[in-house]
Amino acid sequence: MSDQIFRAMRQSIIDGAPDMATELAQQALANGVDPLEAVNQGFAAGITFAGDQFGCGQMFLPDLLASAEAMKAAIKILEPEMLKRGSRRETLGKIVLGTARGDIHDIGKNLVATILSASGFQIFDLGTSVTPEQFVAKAKEVDADIVGVSALLTTTMAGQKAVIEALDRNGLRPRVKAIIGGAAVTSKWAAEIGADGYSRNAIDALELAKNLMNRVMNKGTAQA
Amino acid sequence: MRPRIQLLSPELIGRILREAFELLMNPGVRVGSAPVVELLRSAGVEVGVAASDGVARIPEPLVRQCLASAPRDFYLYNRQGEKAVHYGGDDVQFDPGSCCVQMLDPDTLEARPSETRDLVRIVQVTETLPQFAAQSTAVVCSDSDAPSAIGDLYRLLVVLQHSDKPVVTGSFSAAGLQGMIDLLAADSGSADKLRQQPRAVFDVCPSPPLNWSEFGSHNLLDLARAGVPAEIVSMPLAGGTAPVTLAGSVTQHAAEVLAGITLHQLAGPGSPVVWGGAPAIFDMRTGGAPMGAVETAMLNMACAEVGKHLGLPTHGYLVATDSKFVDAQAGAESGRSAMLGALAGINMISGAGMLESLACHSVEKLVIDAESIASAQRLARGIEVRSEDVRGETLATAMFAQTGLSGEFLKLKETRALFRQEQYLPSPVIDRSARGSEPPSDVFTRARARVDELVSKYRKPSLPEDVLRKFQAIVDREADRAGVAAALPRN
Numbered sequence: 001m002s003d004q005i006f007r008a009m010r011q012s013i014i015d016g017a018p019d020m021a022t023e024l025a026q027q028a029l030a031n032g033v034d035p036l037e038a039v040n041q042g043f044a045a046g047i048t049f050a051g052d053q054f055g056c057g058q059m060f061l062p063d064l065l066a067s068a069e070a071m072k073a074a075i076k077i078l079e080p081e082m083l084k085r086g087s088r089r090e091t092l093g094k095i096v097l098g099t100a101r102g103d104i105h106d107i108g109k110n111l112v113a114t115i116l117s118a119s120g121f122q123i124f125d126l127g128t129s130v131t132p133e134q135f136v137a138k139a140k141e142v143d144a145d146i147v148g149v150s151a152l153l154t155t156t157m158a159g160q161k162a163v164i165e166a167l168d169r170n171g172l173r174p175r176v177k178a179i180i181g182g183a184a185v186t187s188k189w190a191a192e193i194g195a196d197g198y199s200r201n202a203i204d205a206l207e208l209a210k211n212l213m214n215r216v217m218n219k220g221t222a223q224a
Numbered sequence: 225m226r227p228r229i230q231l232l233s234p235e236l237i238g239r240i241l242r243e244a245f246e247l248l249m250n251p252g253v254r255v256g257s258a259p260v261v262e263l264l265r266s267a268g269v270e271v272g273v274a275a276s277d278g279v280a281r282i283p284e285p286l287v288r289q290c291l292a293s294a295p296r297d298f299y300l301y302n303r304q305g306e307k308a309v310h311y312g313g314d315d316v317q318f319d320p321g322s323c324c325v326q327m328l329d330p331d332t333l334e335a336r337p338s339e340t341r342d343l344v345r346i347v348q349v350t351e352t353l354p355q356f357a358a359q360s361t362a363v364v365c366s367d368s369d370a371p372s373a374i375g376d377l378y379r380l381l382v383v384l385q386h387s388d389k390p391v392v393t394g395s396f397s398a399a400g401l402q403g404m405i406d407l408l409a410a411d412s413g414s415a416d417k418l419r420q421q422p423r424a425v426f427d428v429c430p431s432p433p434l435n436w437s438e439f440g441s442h443n444l445l446d447l448a449r450a451g452v453p454a455e456i457v458s459m460p461l462a463g464g465t466a467p468v469t470l471a472g473s474v475t476q477h478a479a480e481v482l483a484g485i486t487l488h489q490l491a492g493p494g495s496p497v498v499w500g501g502a503p504a505i506f507d508m509r510t511g512g513a514p515m516g517a518v519e520t521a522m523l524n525m526a527c528a529e530v531g532k533h534l535g536l537p538t539h540g541y542l543v544a545t546d547s548k549f550v551d552a553q554a555g556a557e558s559g560r561s562a563m564l565g566a567l568a569g570i571n572m573i574s575g576a577g578m579l580e581s582l583a584c585h586s587v588e589k590l591v592i593d594a595e596s597i598a599s600a601q602r603l604a605r606g607i608e609v610r611s612e613d614v615r616g617e618t619l620a621t622a623m624f625a626q627t628g629l630s631g632e633f634l635k636l637k638e639t640r641a642l643f644r645q646e647q648y649l650p651s652p653v654i655d656r657s658a659r660g661s662e663p664p665s666d667v668f669t670r671a672r673a674r675v676d677e678l679v680s681k682y683r684k685p686s687l688p689e690d691v692l693r694k695f696q697a698i699v700d701r702e703a704d705r706a707g708v709a710a711a712l713p714r715n
Contacts, residue, residue: 060508154325155396
């Protein structure tokens with residue numbers, strides 16, 4: 001019974017079907033399935049598959065967004081029960097996101113937020129045209145692991161540098177990692193301004209964030 | 225007959241405009257700032273105050289009234305005061321793409337941050353090529369001489385120092401525009417002279433969807449009041465920041481430009497304005513804007529068709545590629561969009577020289593694109609009937625009367641008199657030679673040689689001392705305003 005429902009859950013995410021995902025989540029709760037297992041063995045497997053398919057060019061951004069929306073719908077049903085059982089879904093990390101000062105283009109940033117959130121990161125989205133001070137304040141407030149700054153325009157890329165400098169000035173780095181993205185952003189620019197990473201698209205951003213978190217955790221273990 | 229491609233039926237253009245006018249009322253247009261809200265309200269437009277940005281609902285009659293005051297055509301002038309670019313009708317002209325941050329290094333084939341020397345080289349090459357009717361402020365100068373706070377002014381200064389041609393440019397901020405207008409006025413002699421014989425057109429961009437930010441709308445208002453031409457470059461990304469259908473994106477484009485023209489004409493009725501754009505599809509794998517895609521070319525053509533239907537001057541963004549190298553993909557994408565743009569009769573086509581979806585410039589690509597542009601210009605002239613035959617125009621019989629069946633056309637005076645008009649004679653960038661004893665070269669090698677040749681042919685214009693002094697004063701003033709130290713090229 002469980003296997004079957006997990007497979008259906010996985011499929012509902014791959015199909016990008018929020019109604020089906022909602023129904024399956026409700027069904028799982030009614031049948032006494034552990035909500036954490038429903039996420040980990042069912043729904044999350046769908047996100048992983050969708051990510052892989054996107055990576056190899058078999059799925060596209062609209063498919064991926066639909067999968068993320070379906071995931072959100074499932075989590076919404078399961079979360080209260082998880083909280084009740086004290087079995088909160090493990091957060092992969094806390095990420096503060098926003099577009100650089102002066103830049104109102106947020107399509108890329110929104111994609112990243114959706115994918116990372118669906119994959120288990122806790123996202124604090126500051127929206128568009130965010131000042132370095134706002135990034136710093138939020139990172140402090142939520143004890144962020146990663147700060148991500150997006151810039152589409154060549155003219156607003158300087159804002160990414162300003163955020164990294166502000167994080168440095170406030171002594172948040174290297175504990176808080178700074179990552180950047182955007183159409184005109186290159187790995188060279190990332191290196192030049194001392195970012196901890198850069199990614200070309202939302203799926204790469206997910207890999208990047210996971211890798212950075214691994215590094216943080218490994219370091220933590222080594223020190224302990 | 226001039227060959228034309230049309231993608232939209234008159235019925236479809238009618239539907240596009242009907243829905244564009246609907247969009248201007250619902251959901252309306254976001255407008256960024258108090259002066260714009262004031263301007264619209266004084267024209268009787270309802271502007272909401274709910275958010276920090278107001279949403280304006282612009283009624284069709286007001287837009288129609290503004291369309292009626294916008295000029296049907298206008299000219300850009302060169303430094304000698306001659307008409308050099310005609311915005312209007314079916315005239316097709318080209319300029320290099322604008323505002324790149326990277327330059328392809330021809331030695332390493334790597335993209336590196338663009339610098340002043342790159343801009344100068346692009347301007348030099350563009351100056352010598354008749355294919356380019358105008359210059360553009362092609363790359364951002366990242367070297368230390370150019371403080372980024374006044375980077376827009378600096379780019380324009382470099383172009384004015386090195387070129388007599390008209391310029392397609394743009395400002396990076398609301399406050400930066402005035403310095404650039406002053407620079408052009410100094411070059412023209414006075415602000416009045418600049419208004420009468422504008423040397424430059426400024427690209428001004430709304431943010432999709434349906435958002436005229438403070439920066440863009442202030443530029444529009446200031447340009448309209450100064451009488452300096454504005455080119456509204458709306459850039460919907462079909463499927464990303466605009467409806468996924470090409471027709472839907474063309475509709476959004478129309479609404480954005482109509483809103484821009486309304487702001488512009490309310491501020492300066494009769495001021496020259498261009499129905500421009502850089503529409504593209506949204507790449508569903510990368511999230512990028514593939515400038516080389518055929519659908520991107522189709523969007524540019526269709527958007528221009530709507531502008532032509534309204535009787536306005538038009539602009540588009542073509543002749544660019546998504547490739548990172550000057551390779552077969554670059555040639556195929558840039559060449560075919562040059563052809564399509566010319567056949568669509570777009571007045572100004574920007575984009576030549578650009579790689580990597582507008583992120584990188586290459587001067588070698590620019591000279592290759594110039595060959596595609598010349599071919600496109602040739603195609604756009606179509607097949608003309610011309611004859612040296614004094615007794616009346618024949619197509620072939622008069623020439624056969626002279627040669628009989630001998631086949632000796634090469635000897636005919638008609639051949640010598642007409643071949644230059646009939647054929648575009650390419651530069652050595654294009655290889656048509658038979659294989660000889662020398663090993664054949666590839667196009668990139670030939671393009672590099674061509675760039676060197678053109679740069680060596682280039683002569684820098686000499687500007688009067690008083691103009692240079694005025695330039696310096698404006699630069700010093702703007703550097704002060706921006707709070708930067710300017711070490712600008714004095715000449």
